[in-house]
Amino acid sequence: MPIKLPADLPAYDVLSHEGVMVMPEDAASHQDIRPLRIGLLNLMPKKIQTENQFARLIAATPLQIELSLIRMTEHLTKNTAAEHMEAFYRPFAEVAASGEKFDGLIITGAPIEHLPFEDVTYWDELTQVFDWTQTNVHATFGVCWGGMAMIHYFHGVPKHLLDHKAFGCIRHRNCAPASPYLRGFSDDMVIPVSRWTELRRPEIEAAGLSILIDSDQTGPCLVEDPDHRALYIFNHLEYDSDTLKQEYDRDVAGGTPINVPANYYPDDDPSKTPQNRWRSHAHLLYGNWLSEIYLTTPYDIAQIGLMQTDLRR
Template sequence: MPINIPKQMPAREVLEKEKIFVMDEERASTQDIRPLNILILNLMPEKEKTEVQLLRLLGNSPLQVNITFLHMETHQSKNVSKSHLEQFYKTYSSVKNYYFDGMIITGAPIEHLAFEDVNYWEELTKIMEWTNDHVTSVMHICWGAQAALYHHYGIGKFELPCKCSGIYKHTINDQTIKLVRGFDEVYFAPHSRYTSVSRKEILEHPNLLLLSEGEAGPFIIISKDEKHIMVTGHLEYDTDTLAIEYERDLKKGLDIQMPENYFPNDNAGEQPINMWRSHSHLLFSNWLNYYVYQETPYEQDRKVKVDVPAPEEHK
């Protein structure tokens, strides 16, 4: 089944070219189906790229999915137009009275800051608290995962000697957990971050399960009540995302190492090979099925789709 996004959203054209089933609200309203309402808090600077990456994965499911994008009210985004945010995004104050089946909180390139020094940290903590009784299941990605571990479970982050960037091998600690159903015993995933979290603190926490780990440290952490899923890497990344980040950092003059296990023959002139695509789709489809669809109540009185205003309503 399709994902439901506005007709004018730029990501729509990209997804349709990839033959991903995208539906607009007019057509979706004619189907007698209870769709899943998913909220995405997009903290990444290049929001349109992240939109495509996440929508591609959420669209690979037999479920109909309504998407609402959220941006921070207390932060001015520099890499996306104001009109794009006004047309396709909501703010916390406009959704706080609604209930959602699932939510994704993305990463953000701000690991060098203490959590309390992030200019939207107070707003983010309000949102994370709100999810406890307004969202069935929340997936947190990279810095979003570190923020969740800190806020919900008191586990901080620590700085790495150098940036963790590349494609790393991972294993599963418990194959019986539904989130990794169908995963290979060894699989690969991209990481891109300057900080990490303590394996020891996760293992010792009574409310957490370290589900998967590998060469880059703890990778998938899940709360034992299955409310929160923390993914410290970027399974949603495109094949060339790490290459783009590497080139960007070089242009900034940063002392940066080439992403590990990424470019063939460690030659930045060669095209990287995607070794994580199937597990990306599997993770998101398992999350949607087992942690959102199977767990969310059917009643729609508390599960209302937040309509994104049409462009003319902003005129």
Template sequence: MPIKIPAALPAYETLKQENVFVMTEARAEHQDIRPLQIAIVNLMPTTIDTEIQLLRLLGNTPIQVDVTLLRMGSHESRNAPPGHLERFYVTFEQVMHNRYDGLIITGAPVETLPFEEVDYWDELVSVIDYSHDHVWSTLHICWGAQAGLYRRYGIEKQQLPEKLFGIFPHKVHNPRNMLFRGFDDEFLAPQSRHTESIQETIRKHPALSVESESDDAGIFIVTAREGREIYVTGHLEYDPLTLDKEYRRDVAKGLPIRVPRNYYPDDDPARPPVVRWRAHAHLFFSNWINYVYQETPYDLATLE
């Protein structure tokens, strides 16, 4: 089954060309089913790229998904095309009385700032608090994971000695966890961050469970409330060239940046990267969607 998105959304044509099953709103009106309601808080500066990455993964399941794109009304984006957010996104105030099967909170380029200094922090706090009893399962990605762990459990973040940047092997602690059905014992995933939530605090917190980690990159996936809260420190959703674009952007700006590890053949940026995480990315998101589908009450009004 497809994801339902507006036909005018730039991601629609891209995904259609990739043979991802997408459905327009007009066609979806004739479907006699209860699709999953998934909201995405897109905080990434690469607005359209991030839409495509997440919608591609959400569209690779047999379950129809209705997607609501959320923006922070308290923040003026300088990166989205003019009028794009106003046309395709809604603010939290517009949906704060709705209930959702799932919610995704993305990363954001603000990780070196204290949380309270982010201009939309108060609004994001309202979204995180709202998700506790209005959303069945919330998936936090990168800085979104740090923000969720800080808001819910008071876990601080700290600066890394240098940017954690590249493709790293990660281990699965519990193969029976619903998120890791079909996973290998070890899998690869992209990381791109300057900070981390303090790992020892996470390990000692009785409400949190470390589900996957890396010898080189540290904790990768943390869960709470039996999967209703999921925190992912990296970027399984990244496209083949996302790290390449980040690397070349920083080089052009003269910023201190190392070649992303385990990404280019022989660590040579002149050679195209080899994608080695795509299958597990699709599997992870499919497992999450299946979990949400199986566990969410049919009537979202009864969700607690």
């Protein structure tokens, strides 16, 4: 089944050319099924790139998905055209005031790791988003800084600054093979990592949370929070093949000290074309998350928040 997107959203053409099934809104309205309503709270500067990455992953299931793009109300992006934001995004204040509900919400990362959470200009509104997910969203997926912010808000788990950037394609291990979120996963896998902070296993476990994917090099990657119907991933399975290259080239061009991303380029040679070794696990993870939503969300979307289903298995 396809993902439902506005026909003039850039992701529509990108995914169509890749062979991904997409459907314009007028065609979807004639199907006698309820699509899953998934929101994307996009905190990344490159909005269109991030839209494409997540739309690609959530479209690769047999379920019909309706994707809604959400932004922080007062924070204005400098990297995406105002016309694009006006055409495709709704401010969170408007979404919250409408009372509408979502089967799932993805909260992206943001390049503000160096700041204490409370110093982020939109932190107060973001905490309102977190509280809103408990009444208006069936399941939430916090990604990188978004996941760190959620686990900090709900459980007080701190992030710790690193003395060098965790950067590259890092080997991780599957700590919970029986988890429904890790169906089809290998015992170990390569996942892109790009961050200046880390969360630590003892502090996560002290909060009573389960670590599903871990790494000896870069620490916990995927954490389940069943009481808040949430997953937190601190790394970037959604990345395109060349995203780490873009980040590396940007820093080199800007004179920022940066290590070559580990295990990314063939022979660690930046002149060579990187190969994607994480794509299959990215599709598995987001497909499994959507499947769990489909199995547990109420058919009557208005019932979300009134009688929540625990996503634990």
